[in-house]
Amino acid sequence: MTEFLKQPWPWYVAGTIIGLIVPALLILGNKHFGISANLRHTCAACFPAGINFFKYDWKKEIWNFFFVAGIFAGAFFAAQLLANPAPVQVHPELVKELEQYGIKDRSNMMPAELFSLKSLFSVRGLIMLIGGGFLVGFGSRYAGGCTSGHSIMGLSNMQWPSLVATIMFMAGGFLMVNLILPHILRL
Amino acid sequence: MKENNTVKIEAPLLSEVEDNVDFEVRSLDTMCVNESHQQHPWWYNFKYMVVGIVFGIVFVKAEIISWFRIQEMFRLQSFHMYGVIGTAVVVGAISVWLIKRFNIKTIYGEKIEFHPKKFSKGQIYGGLLFGLGWGLTGACPGPLFAQIGTGILVIGVVVLSAIAGTWTYGYFREKLPH
Numbered sequence: 001m002t003e004f005l006k007q008p009w010p011w012y013v014a015g016t017i018i019g020l021i022v023p024a025l026l027i028l029g030n031k032h033f034g035i036s037a038n039l040r041h042t043c044a045a046c047f048p049a050g051i052n053f054f055k056y057d058w059k060k061e062i063w064n065f066f067f068v069a070g071i072f073a074g075a076f077f078a079a080q081l082l083a084n085p086a087p088v089q090v091h092p093e094l095v096k097e098l099e100q101y102g103i104k105d106r107s108n109m110m111p112a113e114l115f116s117l118k119s120l121f122s123v124r125g126l127i128m129l130i131g132g133g134f135l136v137g138f139g140s141r142y143a144g145g146c147t148s149g150h151s152i153m154g155l156s157n158m159q160w161p162s163l164v165a166t167i168m169f170m171a172g173g174f175l176m177v178n179l180i181l182p183h184i185l186r187l
Numbered sequence: 188m189k190e191n192n193t194v195k196i197e198a199p200l201l202s203e204v205e206d207n208v209d210f211e212v213r214s215l216d217t218m219c220v221n222e223s224h225q226q227h228p229w230w231y232n233f234k235y236m237v238v239g240i241v242f243g244i245v246f247v248k249a250e251i252i253s254w255f256r257i258q259e260m261f262r263l264q265s266f267h268m269y270g271v272i273g274t275a276v277v278v279g280a281i282s283v284w285l286i287k288r289f290n291i292k293t294i295y296g297e298k299i300e301f302h303p304k305k306f307s308k309g310q311i312y313g314g315l316l317f318g319l320g321w322g323l324t325g326a327c328p329g330p331l332f333a334q335i336g337t338g339i340l341v342i343g344v345v346v347l348s349a350i351a352g353t354w355t356y357g358y359f360r361e362k363l364p365h
Contacts, residue, residue, distance in 0.1 A: 005248070008250050009245070009249040010249075011249065011267050011268075011269075011270030011271045011274065012270060012274050013249070014245050014248070014249030014271045015270060015271045015275045015277075015278065016274055016278050017241065017242075018271065018274075018275040018278075019274060019275040019276065019277065019281075020282065021241070021242055022278075022282050023279075023283070025235070025238060026282075026283075026286060026299050027286075027291065027293055027294060027299070028234050028238070029231075029235070029293055029294075029295070030293050030299055031235065033279075035327075035332075036327075036328040036353075038328075039349055039350050040353050040357070042350050042353075043350060043354045049354075049358075051354075053360050054354075054357050062229070062232060063232045063235045066232040066235040066239065067235040067236065067238060067242075068239060068332050069239060070237060070239020070240040070243060071243040071246065071329060071332045071336065072239075072243060072333065072335060073236070073239070073240050073243060073336065074242060074243020074246070074333070075244070075246055075333035075334070075336025075337050076243075076337070076338075077240065077243070077244060078244040078248055079336065079337035079338060082244070082248060088253060088255055091264040091265060093262075093264060094259055094262065094264055108339070109247075109252055109256075110252075110254050110334060111254060111255075114254070115254070115334075115342065116341055117341050120344060128323050129324070129341065129342075130344065130345075131320075131323060132345065132348075133324060133348030133349040134320070134351060134352040134355075135316050135319050135323065135352065136320035136326070136327065136331075136349045136352065137328075137349030137350060137351065137352025137353040137354075137356070138313075138320075138353065138356045139313045139316030139317025139318070139352070140313070140317045140327075140328060141313070141352070141356040142309045142312060142313025142316060142317075142363065143309055143310050143312075143313030143317055144304070144307070144309055144310065144313070145304075146317065146328050147272070147321075147327040147328075148327070148328075148329055150304075150310075150314075151276070152272070152279055154304055155279070156279030156280045156283045157283050157301055158280070159303060159304040161307070161310050162310075164306065164310045164311060164314065165310040165313075168310065168311055168313075168315045168318060169314050169317055169318040169321060170318060171314075171315060172314065172316065172317060172318015172320075172321065173257075173260070173318045173319075173321050174261050174318075174322075175315075175318070175322070176261070176318065176319045176320075176321075176322030177257075177258060177261035177262060177322040178261065178262065180319070180322075181322060181323065184323075
């Protein structure tokens with residue numbers, strides 16, 4: 001059984017479980033699936049600085065912190081007990097392309113050449129970690145949600161503004177990965 | 188006489204808005220506008236942690252947190268992520284439809300509420316910026332927390348930067364086109 005669980009799970013299993021999180025949160029307590037909101041609650045709780053956008057009763061949203069703590073714990077559990085010992089399978093063309101940039105480590109799901117403390121002190125790592133994180137936080141709040149709130153919860157509820165957001169998420173991703181990222185990886 | 192009238196009309200409206208400011212602020216920009224009217228002790232929130240644990244395991248085991256999978260998705264080299272998101276939307280949509288159709292209640296017997304999302308230009312500009320960040324870090328906010336859980340602690344810096352990004356948005360919010 002554990003051998004079976006240790007293999008990477010197929011998309012239809014993952015997609016079904018993630019889809020079921022939507023009704024699970026609604027039925028457990030009328031909660032709408034959305035993760036990026038907790039970044040805002042963190043601002044409201046720690047550095048409101050008199051900004052209107054952060055003046056609300058964040059304590060009412062404390063469930064979201066529990067949810068995120070669960071994600072952290074679940075990932076810890078999966079990495080400790082259900083880790084796949086084999087290297088990550090990557091499309092051969094991507095392997096070839098990344099090798100040009102000196103990214104060869106596939107022992108983990110995040111290549112160590114990019115996601116490590118050492119990388120953080122290089123220009124490339126700084127742009128990817130600090131710049132990327134900033135864009136994720138700024139963009140998701142500006143759009144009013146992220147992949148979970150718009151692409152999964154919003155689309156499940158047939159909200160067309162969420163479809164607009166999802167299309168723009170994808171457009172941004174395509175633009176970055178195909179046109180901008182190669183220049184950053186070369187740094 | 189006329190002046191008095193206007194004051195009389197405005198006064199109740201103003202107080203209504205003030206009472207409602209918390210909901211207004213939250214409904215504009217946050218996903219979680221629903222408010223349970225039940226007052227429970229804080230440890231009732233542990234049930235959301237259980238849901239989060241399941242989510243975290245799936246994130247890792249289906250390699251959704253993998254930077255490689257996101258790169259493959261945006262290079263059209265793999266169907267995996269499209270399959271995950273597509274299936275999740277279909278299952279989510281059927282669930283929401285069933286909840287509405289059969290008027291399913293929460294476990295505490297409350298009516299489940301849905302709020303329409305208002306369109307703003309933020310979904311265009313913000314969505315694009317988010318997408319750029321997604322392609323760079325290979326992670327949206329959920330997977331970031333899962334990546335830290337798997338032991339890649341440097342992602343903590345990405346989360347801090349995302350919080351800074353959220354704060355910066357809040358600071359410049361009134362000046363940005365919506």
